Amino acid sequence: xxxxxxxxxxAAVIGLLIVPAVRRRRxxxxxxxxxxxxxxxxRYGFVPPDRLDVRLPGPDRELVEALEETQRTQDWRPxxxxxxxxxxxxxxxxxxxxxxxxxxxxxxxxxxxxxxxEGRPPAExxxxxxxxxxxxxxxxxxxxxxxxxxxxxxxxxxxxxxAQVYAQFLVWQALGDTGSADRRIILEEAxxxxxxxxxxxxxxxxxxxxxxxxxxxxxxxxxDFEALWEEVRRRAPHHMGAHLVALPYWSAKGQxxxxxxxxxxxxxxxxxxxxxxxxxxxxxxxxxxxPEANMVSGLYRxxxxxxxxxxxxxxxxxxxxxxxxxxHVRHLLLCFLVRGERYAEAMEQVRAVDGYVGAVPWVDGGxxxxxxxxxxxxxxxxxxxxxxxxxxxxxxx
Numbered sequence: 001x002x003x004x005x006x007x008x009x010x011a012a013v014i015g016l017l018i019v020p021a022v023r024r025r026r027x028x029x030x031x032x033x034x035x036x037x038x039x040x041x042x043r044y045g046f047v048p049p050d051r052l053d054v055r056l057p058g059p060d061r062e063l064v065e066a067l068e069e070t071q072r073t074q075d076w077r078p079x080x081x082x083x084x085x086x087x088x089x090x091x092x093x094x095x096x097x098x099x100x101x102x103x104x105x106x107x108x109x110x111x112x113x114x115x116x117x118e119g120r121p122p123a124e125x126x127x128x129x130x131x132x133x134x135x136x137x138x139x140x141x142x143x144x145x146x147x148x149x150x151x152x153x154x155x156x157x158x159x160x161x162x163a164q165v166y167a168q169f170l171v172w173q174a175l176g177d178t179g180s181a182d183r184r185i186i187l188e189e190a191x192x193x194x195x196x197x198x199x200x201x202x203x204x205x206x207x208x209x210x211x212x213x214x215x216x217x218x219x220x221x222x223x224d225f226e227a228l229w230e231e232v233r234r235r236a237p238h239h240m241g242a243h244l245v246a247l248p249y250w251s252a253k254g255q256x257x258x259x260x261x262x263x264x265x266x267x268x269x270x271x272x273x274x275x276x277x278x279x280x281x282x283x284x285x286x287x288x289x290x291p292e293a294n295m296v297s298g299l300y301r302x303x304x305x306x307x308x309x310x311x312x313x314x315x316x317x318x319x320x321x322x323x324x325x326x327x328h329v330r331h332l333l334l335c336f337l338v339r340g341e342r343y344a345e346a347m348e349q350v351r352a353v354d355g356y357v358g359a360v361p362w363v364d365g366g367x368x369x370x371x372x373x374x375x376x377x378x379x380x381x382x383x384x385x386x387x388x389x390x391x392x393x394x395x396x397x
Contacts, residue, residue: 053356055067056358057359058326058359060096073148079152080159082096090236091325094206094239097168097206098168101168107146152165159200160200167214170186170190170193174187187218191214194207205235209239209242238278240278243268244284248288250263268281274318275318280329283311286304287332287360305336312336315329328360330352331372332359334349334353334375334379337379343386346382350376357371
């Protein structure tokens with residue numbers, strides 16, 4: 001998710017993903033594997049790459065309608081009304097807060113980098129936090145620069161939902177400008193606003209999860225992070241989104257190790273009641289610790305990976321079909337299934353998530369749509385090489 005601002009160059013995608021994949025396809029074709037004809041994903045009714053939605057991991061029609069109206073008019077009320085009605089499902093509320101904050105971050109990033117149009121100068125690059133308006137008095141305002149979020153915050157300072165979105169937005173801003181000297185200041189501001197949201201809505205775990213995200217990004221001491229994690233667990237012990245936020249802290253890239261991350265994920269999966277997505281958490285721990293050169297298919301047939309994949313499939317099978325965090329699991333599962341050359345199973349996941357790419361692993365690259373489209377094409381090609389066709393695509397499970 002940290003890559004929502006598209007900070008990684010597309011060259012990395014070509015060098016690390018497309019080239020090895022094309023080489024693999026050529027080898028299989030020469031050995032009677034893939035057909036010479038290039039697979040055509042559009043024959044399956046899949047969404048073209050230029051229409052893939054980078055804002056969301058999966059479908060949420062109500063959120064899309066509210067967000068598009070807000071972004072078109074820069075009026076915060078449509079998203080505020082939607083979030084106010086999203087108070088009975090903590091997982092869905094967390095997902096919508098993440099998506100709204102991410103959409104605002106992407107919108108502002110585009111406004112900053114877009115060339116001047118209609119006599120308007122681009123937004124200031126120094127204004128990392130929307131609470132610190134860097135424009136000169138009387139300067140023109142960009143028509144789509146996430147102004148709606150600033151206005152929402154100014155108009156509704158006691159709206160817990162606004163505070164949650166605003167705090168998460170600040171986290172994305174800080175993570176998107178890793179070289180900024182203001183990063184820690186922005187993260188502390190995010191934590192303060194998340195605590196404020198907790199006071200406004202103490203029963204809602206979303207505020208604590210956003211604070212957890214900010215604390216993780218700031219690299220706080222282990223004791224402080226553990227104390228905050230216990231606050232989250234008391235409110236929502238089986239919240240998949242909360243576990244996805246916490247897991248990277250325990251990883252080798254965070255403040256822990258591979259062993260710490262595996263232990264955290266396995267414990268959560270083992271304690272989870274049926275119907276939650278927590279049995280899929282070990283797959284995310286495995287992903288966080290993949291070696292740099294990781295396109296060798298044998299790696300994805302190891303016992304550790306196969307057990308993690310099986311756990312994710314089990315979680316999806318037993319969780320509600322409309323679980324708001326299920327798309328996150330499906331996207332990562334798709335990646336592992338393609339790399340393990342389990343193409344029919346990969347096609348099941350493509351059918352379930354196609355159209356949306358706002359999830360790991362795609363957002364960890366420079367161009368989420370291109371990353372996803374490449375894997376989708378490989379899934380189709382592999383599926384067809386083993387006798388599959390568009391008329392007999394496997395159903396979603």
